[in-house]
Amino acid sequence: EPEVTQTPSHQVTQMGQEVILRCVPISNHLYFYWYRQILGQKVEFLVSFYNNEISEKSEIFDDQFSVERPDGSNFTLKIRSTKLEDSAMYFCASSEMGGEGNEQFFGPGTRLTVL
């Protein structure tokens, strides 16, 4: 069964450093998403991406964040200058359709630890 994959599973970085989290969405899916979950808190939407551009973003997704689809399979989230409060699980998700059929399938996540 096709699934979303993410690398690395765990990333440790120093405050102020740049990190890139990588995702390979399900191959026939057209919509891509990033979410984060701070330990013990709810899953929060960051950004959605369709047709090679950002479709929607939350207030969390400020100028330190960017997303890119560098080739036909990868989808990345870059955090330019990490802060302690960026420590969280980051989940990538993808869906085949938008609108009402927007069933999103999540990858296993990357645990980001900022020291």
Add this chain to the structure above:
Amino acid sequence: QKEVEQNSGPLSVPEGAIASLNCTYSDRVSQSFFWYRQYSGKSPELIMSIYSNGDKEDGRFTAQLNKASQYVSLLIRDSQPSDSATYLCAGTTGGGADGLTFGKGTHLIIQP
């Protein structure tokens, strides 16, 4: 008003019984609804989606949506210990590449 609200639990249910999980939502996230299961330290796993009023059944799971009351529920029949997890309710506004708005989740414990 929070956009998606759930009772955090824990909800304890005997094995073999029906577990009933509830969720209310605000006007903004009023189009499509999803139930996810999340085991500790793992990612959300999609269980059910529901878009229109009424019931939708899939195996041991039934999702119910009542748009007039802004209420969505998930019933799990014949509960198994492996059903013990946190159940996340999520909604969208229904447009395009919509981000999901999640509730905090209900922690379900199935007692053997």
